[in-house]
Amino acid sequence: MIAIWNQPWFALAVTIAVGLPVLLVILTEVLAFLVRRGHPAAKPVRLLRNLVLPVGALLGLLSLANHQNVEFTWVRVVATLFGFLVILLLLSSVNVVLFGNPEEGSWRERLPSIFIDLARLGLILVGLALLFSWVWDADIGGLITALGVTSIVIGLALQTAVGSIISGLLLLFEQPFKLGDWLDTGKVVGRVVGVNWRAVHIDTGNGIQIVPNATLAGASFTNLSEAPGSFMATSTVKFSTDDPPHQVIDLMQKVASGLPMRTPGESIEASYAGAATYSISIPVSGPAAEAGASALFLAWLWYAARREGLALDGDTTDPIAEPERLAEALAYVTTVLRLGPGDFSWMTERCRLERYGHGEMVLPARRIPDAFRLVLDGHVQLSVPTLVGPVNVERLERGDVFGLLSLSRELEQTAATAEGTITVMRIPADVVDRLIVEHPALARAMGQSIEARQKSVALALASTLGIEGAAGSL
Template sequence: MLPFLQSHLPLIAGVLLTLLVIGVRAASSDAQFRKELGGSLGFLMTFLVLRVVDVQFGESLHPRVLPLLHVAWMLTFAFGSIRAAMSLAILTATRLGIRTAPPKILRDVVEISLYVIAVVPILRAELAIDLTSLLATSAIVSVVLGLAMQDTLGNLFAGLSLQLERPYQVGDWVTIKEITGRVVQVAWRATRLETSRKEIITLPNNVCSKEAVKNYSRGGQPVGMDLSFHGPYDRAPNEVKEAVLEVLEQVPLVLGSPPPMCRSVGFEELGIRYQVRYFVEDYSQADAVMAEFYTRIWYRFRREGIELPAQRKLNMSLGAPGSEFSEELVADMLRRVDLFKVLQEEERTKLRREMVARRFARGEHVIEQGEKGNTFYLVGRGELSVRTGGVEVSRLSRGNYFGEMSLLTGEPRTATVVALTDVVLLELGRPVFARLFEEHPELAPKLSGMLAHRRMQLEAAMAASGETLPITEEVDILGRLKGIFRLD
């Protein structure tokens, strides 16, 4: 090896290797790989400078300086070659699919070992320094250093063990010693986690190797999340479970497979205890999904009249909640609804008293296209989007209404209505209209004409979005209406 290094061939080999490293580094888009090649490129460029100085000015240098110059360019050439060879070998192996990239600590140990192997013969040949005998005669120093560096060496070997077993790697979400965060670095001495609050927590590797590690990010598998709450005893468990599962179906980022589940797991003093489990694709989404679920389940329970035990205690101390809107405001909105203009003021007053306020959270689907419907909604507060085939065709705000076509004719819902903001809707069910027709049979022909007109407006809006509806004449609408409400 030394005769080769002492000839001019290292200069040629160094130039070729430097050009190879520059070309591969320029062609790679991997930032980490480019950084590693940058280190080897620094060694090789330093070697070229030192070797040129040796060739041009070596004979004129002081006899004591020349050996140091030789050692310098030999070491930089050896270090640059070792680092470049390691980087290129790892790149080739990963690109060919032979294996994944080895742990960084293991690579560092191998590189340092190769550096030591290169240093020993060079120092022995050029400076007559025998490191092997020096190390052999320094047993006392070794013992002292070993005792002083006991914790450091423990962390080092623990880090090697973690890298070989790989219970986690950079980018994984883990829980170690009740600390949850994303792994941002696995170094010689410690592992660093970044929490959801952007805190960097450093855990010694010997601690990580002794503690149980919960990894949420391995194998590309969905991550299951659990939460629990207490429900009232006066509502059937299946009713509560159905409401929970329907809410989870609409929460963004909750996976449909594996499907969410809701189980009743015990009878406790506060109420029936329910456990909810759902799955997300990435653990980083867990907090946002949990917050969205709790928000939407509050709205759903409020609409269904399901009072949580703590909420019931609060209602008993504060009294029943007041009406969402003043009587004058609701009366004014009813006067503006086309369907109810044919009614007398007294009848509209009855409708006002029969209306039920329903709250929906931003993002919730109030009705779904293609479903059957038996409710009519009047918008009291907020804004909603009307969508057909996923395309928005209109928006609704205070005073607008929807749902009457399906309720009165029995046809499936022709559009999906989504809350763009928190909304409060005033709801009327089919029994209310049944009472109206029973008390005022003359309303059916009048309402069928208004429905036909509304149908033409809806067809025009859907035609603009590329959707089509079957043509329904006024007579057909009246027939459907009479059939549903059993009118003569």
């Protein structure tokens, strides 16, 4: 009688009985470690532990039992299942090695997942064909021929649709643009809001334009969002031939510099093209800001040109420049300043009315004011620029005065911004000096206004930023 340890199946049975539990314990610890780290290798390790090893052990045991009159078909079934699981394990491992942690901007990151899925499906089909040929002695030559002929027929019938899909996959792989980018295809300009295998969806502002991928792949287009440096919003305007070009260019640059969508630190390019035509390029954050920047620039330029007496579009007419309006405004100013009766006709040639559009900076912060300004119409917002943004101090209305520190030639701490369209009276500092000489009480009233304004600034900063003792430090 042969000893049991001398049986041909003993070594394999002991190996399975002892080795399988040990391997499962080791793989469980490895899997827990990978899961905690969020490592992509956790998926193939889980597949190895839960399916490949147990089915492999079962196949080994059935192979031993096959010699004990067990039906041979079951061994083939389990061998087929085991082979399929091994194919999945190999593909999953290759996927982890190649695409587990792709570098940013590399081809592995840009490769669409559909390519990976199609390649995986093809390898699985080839692997299964070889597996059936090896385990079941199946003839797969006829099947491969039939599939090839079917693929050719389907490809010819759907070549247009398949071409668009392939073009879409190539665009997804190359990634010349991404969602949110602005494209100029020559016929369509807009923002990319969707990309699929067949077409790109572009928001033109007047609807969604569907552009087939084959059209984009076969023609040139411009990705406006990938322009070097800042994106430029361009505008072309005309003035009168009597307007000095350098004065016009300086005005255009001054207006453009105050636009809220302008990119800080980038230069504004303005030039004279001849025949009273001027062009300007304003750096903005991107194509989405182009329309807003151009529209706001043209609106503000209209007000600024009339304040400077320049003929935008050849027109210098401004209703507020009429003498009757100025005389009426001066009468109101003398009442607000409590100047009493007297002859103030000399102020007519020194003072003037100004209009500003919504959002325009009437008086920048941290500058010496060039004049006093009294609000005649609309509202003016006073604010203090800080590192965390502007802090609102006071909202001025009809009869309020700002730019008071022009009297002492000191830096103004607050910025004055127009809320809506406003009209103000500009009173030069030397005019105020003369008024103070003639009306000493005006100096005391202005001193009190300056002190009250400084306290308002301190309280606003203390309330918004939590600056203790700010009121006492100003």
